[in-house]
Amino acid sequence: MKHSLGIRDLSYSYLRNSWSLGPLNVEFESGINLIVGPNAAGKSTILKLLAGLLNKKSGDISFDGKNIEGFEKRDFARLVGWLPQSTYNPPHLRARELLSLGRIPHLLNFWDDLLGREEIDALFSRLEIPCKPDDFVESVSGGTRQLLNLGRLIIQAPLFFLFDEPFEGIDQRHQKLALEYLNEKVLQEKSLIIISTHHLIQPLRFAQNIFVVENGLIKRIEKERGHESDIYCQFYF
Amino acid sequence: MKYVSIKDKKYIAIILLFLILAGILSLFLRIPDISLLQLRIIRSSLAFLVGASLSLSGLLLQTLFQNPLVEPFTIGIAGAASIGAAISIIFPFIPTKISAFIFSILIVLFMARLSRKTSSSELLLTGLMISFLTSAIVTLLMGLLSPHQIGALTHWMLGGVEGKRVEDLLLLAIFFVLIWLINITKSNDLNALLLGGESAKSLGVEVEKLQLIIYLSTSILTSITVSIVGLIGFVGLLIPHFSRLIFGSDHRILILIAPIIGGLSLLFTDGIMRFIWYPIEFPLGAVTALIGAPFFLFLLVRKRVIA
Numbered sequence: 001m002k003h004s005l006g007i008r009d010l011s012y013s014y015l016r017n018s019w020s021l022g023p024l025n026v027e028f029e030s031g032i033n034l035i036v037g038p039n040a041a042g043k044s045t046i047l048k049l050l051a052g053l054l055n056k057k058s059g060d061i062s063f064d065g066k067n068i069e070g071f072e073k074r075d076f077a078r079l080v081g082w083l084p085q086s087t088y089n090p091p092h093l094r095a096r097e098l099l100s101l102g103r104i105p106h107l108l109n110f111w112d113d114l115l116g117r118e119e120i121d122a123l124f125s126r127l128e129i130p131c132k133p134d135d136f137v138e139s140v141s142g143g144t145r146q147l148l149n150l151g152r153l154i155i156q157a158p159l160f161f162l163f164d165e166p167f168e169g170i171d172q173r174h175q176k177l178a179l180e181y182l183n184e185k186v187l188q189e190k191s192l193i194i195i196s197t198h199h200l201i202q203p204l205r206f207a208q209n210i211f212v213v214e215n216g217l218i219k220r221i222e223k224e225r226g227h228e229s230d231i232y233c234q235f236y237f
Numbered sequence: 238m239k240y241v242s243i244k245d246k247k248y249i250a251i252i253l254l255f256l257i258l259a260g261i262l263s264l265f266l267r268i269p270d271i272s273l274l275q276l277r278i279i280r281s282s283l284a285f286l287v288g289a290s291l292s293l294s295g296l297l298l299q300t301l302f303q304n305p306l307v308e309p310f311t312i313g314i315a316g317a318a319s320i321g322a323a324i325s326i327i328f329p330f331i332p333t334k335i336s337a338f339i340f341s342i343l344i345v346l347f348m349a350r351l352s353r354k355t356s357s358s359e360l361l362l363t364g365l366m367i368s369f370l371t372s373a374i375v376t377l378l379m380g381l382l383s384p385h386q387i388g389a390l391t392h393w394m395l396g397g398v399e400g401k402r403v404e405d406l407l408l409l410a411i412f413f414v415l416i417w418l419i420n421i422t423k424s425n426d427l428n429a430l431l432l433g434g435e436s437a438k439s440l441g442v443e444v445e446k447l448q449l450i451i452y453l454s455t456s457i458l459t460s461i462t463v464s465i466v467g468l469i470g471f472v473g474l475l476i477p478h479f480s481r482l483i484f485g486s487d488h489r490i491l492i493l494i495a496p497i498i499g500g501l502s503l504l505f506t507d508g509i510m511r512f513i514w515y516p517i518e519f520p521l522g523a524v525t526a527l528i529g530a531p532f533f534l535f536l537l538v539r540k541r542v543i544a
Binding site for chain 1: 300428431432438439443
């Protein structure tokens with residue numbers, strides 16, 4: 001079954017700020033959906049609204065037809081996962097522990113095994129994360145840290161992935177590995193993946209749909225293979 | 238815990254065993270009269286509970302503020318509690334613990350509000366200023382006291398576990414156990430909070446509720462300990478760090494282990510201080526500050542180097 005994420009007349013504005021978003025009308029489907037657009041266009045705000053972290057001014061958001069307000073918090077976390085643009089990483093936290101935090105919505109009792117060793121070890125080799133699972137997060141490179149946070153969301157294993165600029169500092173090869181993994185998710189589980197990014201080379205190869213956000217509005221553009229640089233030029237220069 | 242090698246485990250077991258033995262031994266050491274044993278037991282249990290409460294508070298605050306340098310004393314909660322306690326010395330009809338609690342929770346809420354907008358160094362500076370402010374206010378309040386009352390206040394502020402009432406011990410014990418149990422059930426939510434409030438929310442944690450639990454837990458524990466034993470600093474800073482270093486960042490283990498290590502350490506420190514210069518006793522608060530302050534500086538410097 002294909003999944004869908006519908007946005008109807010969604011609008012939002014920040015307090016003490018003239019900037020406003022929307023009204024947005026858009027429908028996302030299973031597959032890798034790319035959101036592009038200049039800085040301050042509202043990409044992060046849209047993702048936060050979809051993740052239920054901001055209180056929308058008006059409009060509706062629905063996941064497979066079910067309104068966002070109808071979910072119990074934990075059920076929602078199993079269904080929808082969000083990766084923020086910048087992440088805080090506390091001291092003394094091991095890479096394995098960081099990834100394991102993604103399992104929290106799936107734990108029924110507080111004594112259930114948080115660490116899920118095999119699953120995390122498998123992801124480490126699958127994404128070729130360039131550090132050891134027992135390394136401290138504070139001691140690895142910036143790109144590796146970002147990769148670990150990306151891995152945290154993969155471990156959370158939602159149906160709807162919301163990535164806010166996940167590829168910052170990640171090299172092309174690791175971007176490709178992560179996207180291949182996500183693409184597999186799309187093929188197997190019909191996951192719905194939304195990625196907001198300025199890194200276009202690898203994501204454009206995998207994306208099924210492309211959306212442009214500009215001046216607080218969103219529109220879908222047709223993707224034509226071989227014209228990747230056109231898209232880039234059209235919206236950034 | 239999985240991150241500790243077997244060799245390390247042996248060391249940890251030895252250290253813990255040593256601390257426990259030292260604690261028990263200190264009950265009987267240099268005891269002039271066996272009838273004093275009851276007092277000793279109260280004193281030692283109190284030392285344990287105070288260490289445990291401060292460590293738990295420190296751990297919760299460090300997770301809440303996402304800042305490893307935070308503890309009841311560095312962000313001014315303890316200072317605020319001391320104002321409350323000082324006021325109740327001047328106006329005896331105000332219950333000490335309640336006025337200490339009111340002042341502590343005000344500071345916790347203030348710092349929580351501040352921490353949303355400011356960087357961690359600003360947060361610490363604010364805490365430092367609050368500490369200055371509170372100690373200045375307490376000093377001013379001293380002007381209203383008789384010499385005898387000033388003696389009592391100074392003695393209390395220096396921090397110590399000797400000669401306390403059994404009712405105080407029981408009060409702290411009840412609140413500590415209750416708060417400990419509540420937070421143990423919240424340990425996975427606390428783990429999620431390691432990633433910050435928004436990420437924790439996206440992991441399905443009811444962040445506002447969890448924050449409220451932490452505010453209440455730390456204010457209650459800090460105000461009770463401060464009003465009973467005075468200012469005993471840096472336990473809440475050192476112990477969570479030490480525990481995290483050995484046992485990793487999983488709160489399901491930390492919440493269990495940090496208060497135990499904290500309790501044993503304070504029990505041990507109190508035991509040592511009691512007979513090292515017998516019969517003179519050093520104030521416990523001064524001793525923990527003597528160990529804790531350099532450690533704090535060490536953390537601060539090391540953090541700069543990494544960042």
